[in-house]
Every structure is written in structure tokens, then in C-alpha cells.
Amino acid sequence: NAGVTQTPKFRILKIGQSMTLQCAQDMNHNYMYWYRQDPGMGLKLIYYSVGAGITDKGEVPNGYNVSRSTTEYFPLRLELAAPSQTSVYFCASSYEFQPQHFGDGTRLSIL
């Protein structure tokens, strides 16, 4: 039971660098989501997708981009890393309006 798999688990970036956070799910869920979790704050939705080829912004999309070419994969791209993007990033998937299944997260530090 793989569920939602996120890679890498940890990463340190320098300011201005770019990277892609990977997310894969094997449950054939149509919905996928990216969240960030900051200390003392609730999770915030960055981007979501309702199916292959369809993505849309969440509450905090600035500084990020996503793509969804297949049902299984939903990568999150940081183009110009900034210290404010230091956070824990979670990917999740679900059927429409059904319980979300989360990955274990990517812990990202930008120095």
C-alpha cells in the first residue's frame, strides 16, 4: 500500500535556487492537493487539481507552479526560492469530496 509518496523527504536550498517537489499516488484519485504547514499555523492550500490537465490556485499560490499531466503525478515547482518558503510541504489526494490521503511531507529549508 504505497498511497501518496513524496520525494525528497528533506532538502536545503539556497535563496534563488529552484527545485521540484515530487508527489505520486497509486489510488487513482482524481483530486490532488499541495499544502504547506508552518509552525503554529494551520495547513494552507497552495494548488490543487481535479484531474489530469486541470490545475487551479489555492489560498497561497505565489512563488509556486504545478502541472498534472497524468492522474498519478502532481509535482510542485519552486522557481526562485525565498526564505519565506521554508516550510513542510504535504501532498494529498482524494476522490471528489471524500477523505484526503496525505504523504509524509517534504521538509524544505531555504538559507
Add this chain to the structure above:
Amino acid sequence: KQEVTQIPAALSVPEGENLVLNCSFTDSAIYNLQWFRQDPGKGLTSLLLIQSSQREQTSGRLNASLDKSSGRSTLYIAASQPGDSATYLCAVRLDRNQFYFGTGTSLTVIP
């Protein structure tokens, strides 16, 4: 804007005790409410999802209730065990791209 509050932020109980965790929200026009547990360094695990038309959901020793009119949900844990120690989060969904998470209650069950 929807605000989700979880009080207390931390709770410590002896093993075997029944306990209630609280979640309050400001906008009653929710689609559903979901309870999660989060273990240190891990992602969120879905416990119960209550649709707006439902009043409660049960799974094993867990029971979640929803009162939309008063903007409250409770998670009841019966006969608590040390393995229940974790952070418990609630999240309300307003629409397909509007999710609001509380900051959680950190539960410690003392053997």
C-alpha cells in the same frame, strides 16, 4: 474569512480516560468537516469525515459530532491508550478549493 480554532492546544490525560477534543469554525456554510491525526514527522491520517448533512460519524473508539448552526465539532475518544498520543487536527471544507485547518490539539496519554 473562515477561522478554525482548536482548544486546548495541548492535553494530557491518564490512560483509560475518555476525552473530548473541540473544533470551532466561524462560517457555518461548510461542505464537510474532517478530523485527522498527525504523528511527529509524519503526514496527516484521516480519522473521520462528516458531511454537512450529517450529525455524527463513528469509527471504533472515535466519535465525531457536527453542529453547523453553532459552528462546532467534537471528537470523542473512548478509553484512551498511549498509542492515541498525537496531534489531532480538524479541517473544514467550504468548496472544492477552500480548506481551512485548525492548528491542532496535541494529546499525550500517560500510561
